[in-house]
Amino acid sequence: MNNPPGFYAATGRPSIAIPDGDINTSLAAANRFQADYLVLEANHPDGLEAIYRLPVNNEALRFLGSFEGAHVFEVLLDEGG
Numbered sequence: 001m002n003n004p005p006g007f008y009a010a011t012g013r014p015s016i017a018i019p020d021g022d023i024n025t026s027l028a029a030a031n032r033f034q035a036d037y038l039v040l041e042a043n044h045p046d047g048l049e050a051i052y053r054l055p056v057n058n059e060a061l062r063f064l065g066s067f068e069g070a071h072v073f074e075v076l077l078d079e080g081g
Helices: 004-011 023-033 046-053
Strands: 037-040 061-067 070-075
Touching (some): 037 046
């Protein structure tokens, strides 16, 4: 959707934009704002190309599935911070 305010208006659920950068940048934003999910669409930052091309589990993300070209991950937040 690439539109956090529109997503909120349509669903009533908060969302944040994916910041430009790599996976560490996205995870820092997710931790700061306590985001539970990461949704990567075809229009994603260059630094996330590897995980978009090969969406798999890792120590910080659990791959949940794909829908219409978007990949959905559960963010495994760092409990310390």
